[in-house]
Amino acid sequence: MKSLQKTGYIVKCKASLFFVFGTLLLFIASCTTDSVVQNSKFTDEYNADFLLTYYNHICKTAKTTQGFFPPQTARAYGYIGIAGYEAVVHGIEGATSLQNQLNGFDSYQLPEVISGQKYNWAIASNAATARIMKYMFDKNLTAANRIKIDSIETATHVALSENEDAAIVTRSQEYGYQVAEVVYAYSKTDGGHESYLDPFQQPFSIPNDPYCWVPTGAVTNPLSPKWGKNRPFLISNIAKTQPAGHMPFSIDPSSEFYKEAMVVYNTVKNNTAEQIEIAKYWADDPFATCTPAGHTFNILAQILKEERATLAKSSMAFAKMCLAENDAFISCWKGKYDYVLLRPVTYIKRHIDPSFNTVIGTPPFPAYTSGHSCEIGAGSRILTSLFTDGSGDYSFTDYSQLQYGFFARSYSNFDEMAEECASSRLYGGIHYPIDNSKGLQVGRAIGDNINKELEWPRFVN
Amino acid sequence: MNKYKFIYLLIIIHLASCKEQVDYDKLITEFAEIQCRAIVLKDKRFQMADHLRSIEIDSIDKKKEIDSLKIAISEIKNTSLVLADSIKVKLDDILTNKLSGHDEQKEFTDRLAVYIKANGCSSPQAE
Structure with missing residues (x-):
């Protein structure tokens, strides 16, 4: 009996040893990702100069590539930001990949870091950003822009490879390229793949009802009417942000709708010189700028540079902004084509004053809600999360429009900046007040979602 | 000897703390x-x-005028983009190398802005 008990004891003891040993093995195995991080320099040990150079060139590329209207440009930024973040995420302490966080991204397998091997995360970021950027503009990318991207990539790679082990250089670069390939594969299924080749997405018909959008200029087709069906990065960014309907359409002078149009009419008639300047400043001007999203990215890049943000913070900052801007345009465009509301210029000419003219051009798509307001609402929330304690208080001067012949404008709060941008559409005579207020609401909700629903690392810088 | 060292040290600290005055007028x-x-x-x-908007709104048969205007717009766009690049480079240099901090x-x-508003933009170099 004793012998049996002893045997049983030994068996139990062995089992227990196996259990303890197995658990230890599992524990060690589960730590391999961390060991990769610990072996390599952290992402925040690199500066972000080269990344800022890329974002500067994205703006230039968007300006000079056929088919890149605001939604298409925001989308290009969107995937470039994801690739840049995923290329460095394993070098950021406490950071989580977006792989299992973004809508549909988990169907794509990002490359794994090799356990125990060192990586240079800046080299990976350089490779990923260059490759995804070429993919996003792909068929319409001019030779000059392609050469410029290649030259940025080569110069950065050479500089970063100096005094770095050759195997680490190769491994890191290859890793970056693989990340870009997977992000590009993910992008192909969102509904906007190569949309720059057919930005007007015809055929599309809009009803002939009196409240419905009609062309306001030479461009008779509405821009990207199916954009609202694109896959967002967060489902909630569409499902939970759609605005309630606008006030009922009416041509009765006592109606709310007529009063909204009268606000536009009176504003344009009584605009101050400052308001006209603001309307043009935020118009992201005919022919020469990289769209409203590009303006917001220019502001972000400027602040990151001023703050001397590391590669880690910059990569996260761009990723947040990229996700927010992409989804802001999807959500906004869904609303625009759900409501297909006519522009103020059409209504005012028909029912108030046939000689009415806007201050700036009315873009070729429906009014409700304002694209600028959506995108700046989202952008302002991202900027607030990145650089403030949540108050939005931050003194800065936006230098990004000097290159287009404007004077710099200064702000002390990101919300104040967003409000001015939204109001600029009223001063311009191209949006009803409700387009702007609801647009800001939509954008802010999206920015908040990106900040709160996704896991982001916390940074000092 | 120690006195001299101390004086040298003071001079070095003074020189290090000296900051070239920004010549705003020149910039x-x-x-x-x-x-x-x-x-x-x-x-x-x-x-x-x-x-372009006024032509398009007023008339649909001014195709020639619209086309020529679009060519002019394309030219001015290209000129603007080239100039924007130059401005960006120059501005980056000033903001990064000649000025320090948000206040400057x-x-x-x-x-x-004050200078340009006061003097206007009618210099011979203006396009």
Whole structure:
């Protein structure tokens, strides 16, 4: 009996040893990702100069590539930001990949870091950003822009490879390229793949009802009417942000709708010189700028540079902004084509004053809600999360429009900046007040979602 | 000897703490010329856009005029983009290398605006 008990004891003891040993093995195995991080320099040990150079060139590329209207440009930024973040995420302490966080991204397998091997995360970021950027503009990318991207990539790679082990250089670069390939594969299924080749997405018909959008200029087709069906990065960014309907359409002078149009009419008639300047400043001007999203990215890049943000913070900052801007345009465009509301210029000419003219051009798509307001609402929330304690208080001067012949404008709060941008559409005579207020609401909700629903690392810088 | 060391040390500290005064006038005069060209081009772009809209709204059979205007717009766009690159490079240099901190940068852009508004943009270099 004793012998049996002893045997049983030994068996139990062995089992227990196996259990303890197995658990230890599992524990060690589960730590391999961390060991990769610990072996390599952290992402925040690199500066972000080269990344800022890329974002500067994205703006230039968007300006000079056929088919890149605001939604298409925001989308290009969107995937470039994801690739840049995923290329460095394993070098950021406490950071989580977006792989299992973004809508549909988990169907794509990002490359794994090799356990125990060192990586240079800046080299990976350089490779990923260059490759995804070429993919996003792909068929319409001019030779000059392609050469410029290649030259940025080569110069950065050479500089970063100096005094770095050759195997680490190769491994890191290859890793970056693989990340870009997977992000590009993910992008192909969102509904906007190569949309720059057919930005007007015809055929599309809009009803002939009196409240419905009609062309306001030479461009008779509405821009990207199916954009609202694109896959967002967060489902909630569409499902939970759609605005309630606008006030009922009416041509009765006592109606709310007529009063909204009268606000536009009176504003344009009584605009101050400052308001006209603001309307043009935020118009992201005919022919020469990289769209409203590009303006917001220019502001972000400027602040990151001023703050001397590391590669880690910059990569996260761009990723947040990229996700927010992409989804802001999807959500906004869904609303625009759900409501297909006519522009103020059409209504005012028909029912108030046939000689009415806007201050700036009315873009070729429906009014409700304002694209600028959506995108700046989202952008302002991202900027607030990145650089403030949540108050939005931050003194800065936006230098990004000097290159287009404007004077710099200064702000002390990101919300104040967003409000001015939204109001600029009223001063311009191209949006009803409700387009702007609801647009800001939509954008802010999206920015908040990106900040709160996704896991982001916390940074000092 | 120790006294001399101390004096040297003081001189070194003094020199290190000395900061070259920013010559705003020089910076602004240099930058205003190129900025004025951008302002003139911007005004032209908006004027052309207005003109294009008025033609399009008033008439649908002015195709020739619209086409020639679109060519002019394309040219002005290209000129604007090239100029924008030059301005960006020059501005980056000023903001990064000649000025330090938000206060000096804001001072520069504020003074630039005052200077250009006071002097206008009708210099011979303006396009």
